[in-house]
Amino acid sequence: MTDAHDTHSDPSGGELAIPIADPGLPEHQWRPTDVDPAKEKRAERQVATLFGLSALATIGFLVSYFTLDVGDDWTLIGNKGASTIALGVCLGLALLFIGVGIIHWARKLMADHEMVELRHPAKSADEDREVAVQALNDGIAESGIGRRPLIRNSLLGAVGLLGLPAVVLLRDLGPLPGDKLYHTIWGSGTKEKPMRIVRDGIWTPILASDLEIGDLVNCQPDALHNPERYDMDPTEVEGVNAQVIKSKASLVLLRMNPGDIKPGKDAQGKSRENWSVNGIVAYSKICTHVGCPISLNERTTHHLLCPCHQSTFDLADSGKVVFGPAGRPLPQLPIAVDDEGYLVAQRDFDEPVGPSFWERDYYDRW
Incomplete structure (x- = not known):
């Protein structure tokens, strides 16, 4: 608790008066997962399941991309493009499940201690910067990512698979030029x-x-x-x-x-x-x-x-x-x-014309 006469350090070396007294925080309410190991494990499995569903949706995107043609229609939903619908739904679900999983993780398993701090100038004091780095490290530790391999590995798998659609979609830029x-x-x-x-x-x-x-x-x-x-x-x-x-x-x-x-x-x-x-x-x-x-x-x-x-x-x-x-x-x-x-x-150029590209060989002319 602080009052209106409390002060706060200023990066320039002076002190700033706190304009409003700190009203304090209500008593911390423990969540079921904080006190019941069984519920904690269940929440952990729920988060991992959401990440797993994201991975399955990403795989569904890849399967749809290679098995459905652009001209295919699904007559049951108004002759809409099967490829467009399947790709959109699968990629949307992949992102949705990751988002929901992270929110569920944060709400049920990560530390939920409330913090109050004053706004400060753009550049914080060195002491404040050290405190911020320490808070970040504490947050990583409190998230439990180091001691919850099931959540960590399922998250890494889901996020890693999300890179594949981006690679696959490069195919739509056109056929490779060959030689x-x-x-x-x-x-x-x-x-x-x-x-x-x-x-x-x-x-x-x-x-x-x-x-x-x-x-x-x-x-x-x-x-x-x-x-x-x-x-x-x-x-x-x-x-x-x-x-x-x-x-x-x-x-x-x-x-x-x-x-x-x-x-x-x-x-x-x-x-x-x-x-x-x-x-x-x-x-x-x-x-x-x-x-x-x-x-x-x-x-x-x-x-x-x-x-x-x-x-x-x-x-x-x-x-x-x-x-x-x-x-x-x-x-x-x-x-x-x-x-x-x-x-x-007399004949063609003896080297490719135009800008350089990775596969282009070159020889020393001089």
Whole structure:
């Protein structure tokens, strides 16, 4: 009991007067589980049962996910989606049983001593902080989690199983890409019909003789406009497929003085000296940081700048990163000229284009 003249320590070093006298607390009422071991054990089993029901509901979620199709209906409840209902009910019950179990645990088995304390400034005194940590440790001890393995283990099992639905639902993000990230349509050409490089938007092939030093051209593969030339089904390069192809195959051509080029090495350690044509080099237009399209060219330095996060690549030196957050050089496409003098791809990129991913191998070019 305190009165209006009592004081309380202030973190700044002074004392704060208690504004209202402490009215005290009524006499503590013991619960049945506090005085009857049999009822205590029964409450413990009830809590563990609730946690066990949560685990069963989580398993029901997983079974429903893999056995019910999205289009299945349950006619008995108004042609509602069986999958949606089953997943929602099972996950809801899993969370509900854990919540009810924790409440039942707290009300029947955890210590229920009442506490009264004044509000204090945002930063408590060191003594108060030590008291708070001690109170937390006391609370953990009084909860009985250390001496009630049945409750502890059933809770850990129920909560642990709840992580599985989150993992399973990742499947709905779409099918895994497999090796699709490693290939682009540039590799669809043949020795007789190599893939031509065409101007983006107008689809005209590019004569090597038409480019002057300093010219930068945004390009796409000719198959997007003329699939029949490469014996491809036109439906393969339409709609969404066309956008996916462009997202990986977009290209930039830059012509510079041939003497400025520093040929690097390919994945097999061979020189890239024959990857350019009279100073014309071709690189992926997709930044290796987060995939932004790049086309800001510094003509005198041959540096290509990404507008998103300012990653800068040296197109005269194998697309090497010279500034910014990108961690990989721009992939280079080996090019040549066909019998008519048009620029073509010799083959596909020798590494994946775009941002990095875990399974992506890399080799040291320098």
